[in-house]
Amino acid sequence: MKVTNNIVVVIVIWFSALCISNMTFNLNDFHFNQSLVDCQGYAINIWTNIINQANLGKEVMHEQIIIFPLDLITIETSFLNK
Structure with a gap:
């Protein structure tokens, strides 16, 4: 059970580091343009x-x-105008 807990802790630390770097460097998305072709x-x-x-x-x-x-505002005003 201790090994499983250690693995979970490592995964949480890695994902936390990924989220912090994502917010710090404004990495909104990743683009991979290569696809494998058979x-x-x-x-x-x-x-x-x-x-x-x-x-x-x-x-x-x-x-x-x-x-x-904006959609909510237009719907609400259409009900008020009737």
Whole structure:
């Protein structure tokens, strides 16, 4: 059980360091432009592709978060004008 706790502590320390460096250096996303391709030319999904997809989703959600309060204001004023 002690070994498992040590592993958890190490993982927490590494993720904490990653979060601190992310906030310190404003590393909002990571871009990996290389994909693995098999002999027939099809892309092989690897972890970097998953990270890229997550970053794209984060960018889209960030735009929606900015627009969302404006949508609430327009809905509220349309009810008041009726």
